[in-house]
Amino acid sequence: MHEFKPHAILPEQIEGLAQELLQASKECLLNIAASKSRMEKQNFTPYVRASPWLQRYSSLIPNFGPILDIAAGSGRHTQYLLDKGHSVVSIDKDVSRLARIRDARLSIAQVNLEVPRSWPFKSGAFAGIIVTNYLHRPLFPIIIKALAAGGLLVYETFAQGNEKFGKPTNPDYLLEPGELIQLTTGHLHIIGYEDVAVDQPKPARIQRICASRHPPDRNKRLPINT
Numbered sequence: 001m002h003e004f005k006p007h008a009i010l011p012e013q014i015e016g017l018a019q020e021l022l023q024a025s026k027e028c029l030l031n032i033a034a035s036k037s038r039m040e041k042q043n044f045t046p047y048v049r050a051s052p053w054l055q056r057y058s059s060l061i062p063n064f065g066p067i068l069d070i071a072a073g074s075g076r077h078t079q080y081l082l083d084k085g086h087s088v089v090s091i092d093k094d095v096s097r098l099a100r101i102r103d104a105r106l107s108i109a110q111v112n113l114e115v116p117r118s119w120p121f122k123s124g125a126f127a128g129i130i131v132t133n134y135l136h137r138p139l140f141p142i143i144i145k146a147l148a149a150g151g152l153l154v155y156e157t158f159a160q161g162n163e164k165f166g167k168p169t170n171p172d173y174l175l176e177p178g179e180l181i182q183l184t185t186g187h188l189h190i191i192g193y194e195d196v197a198v199d200q201p202k203p204a205r206i207q208r209i210c211a212s213r214h215p216p217d218r219n220k221r222l223p224i225n226t
């Protein structure tokens with residue numbers, strides 16, 4: 001039978017080994033703290049949480065086709081919609097932060113939307129279109145056309161008055177009063193609209209709309225939390 005012989009430690013080595021052990025434990029604790037902080041930033045800060053406006057209306061997005069997340073950024077809404085069971089197409093000029101999302105139902109398109117005729121999609125291609133914190137006015141008619149019959153548009157971005165709170169202050173990136181209503185009137189059925197100052201995720205003035213293209217059943221009860 002094999003005889004276990006512990007490795008001999010000389011008395012003069014004990015203090016050195018204890019120091020090494022202490023140092024290794026400290027480094028381990030520091031690594032754990034750094035990982036925890038990274039995870040908190042990725043998963044729990046208000047910026048990575050889905051917009052409450054999208055959360056409120058997401059149950060109205062039909063599931064007959066994919067949802068387009070325009071200027072998707074880090075993909076907080078892409079992930080939210082995937083988690084809800086939808087297929088998602090995410091588009092941004094910088095798709096590097098979307099690469100972390102691994103899901104067979106996700107397609108990513110790297111496109112500079114401000115280059116004329118760069119829009120890569122067909123009319124009526126999407127059951128839902130989400131735009132948050134992004135504004136490029138020439139895209140408005142293109143976005144409306146890309147929505148399929150019965151599809152839902154959820155749009156939320158900064159509005160005039162935001163200058164008091166911080167960036168953006170450039171009028172090119174601030175919606176004028178009622179602008180999202182003008183965008184949709186005559187094309188979509190407006191379900192919800194707000195032009196408000198908010199505190200979260202940071203103090204800002206925002207405008208937001210939820211509108212559908214020809215709701216198939218106008219009397220259907222909307223399953224939203226109010």
Ligand SMILES: C[S@@+](CC[C@H](N)C(=O)[O-])C[C@H]1O[C@@H](n2cnc3c(N)ncnc32)[C@H](O)[C@@H]1O
Binds near residue numbers: 071091
């Ligand atoms: C403030 S972030 C919003 C991200 C995301 N919608 C959200 O709310 O979390 C703006 C996004 O617009 C994208 N963007 C800016 N200009 C763009 C352009 N010309 N074409 C495509 N994407 C653009 C940026 O890369 C960035 O990801």
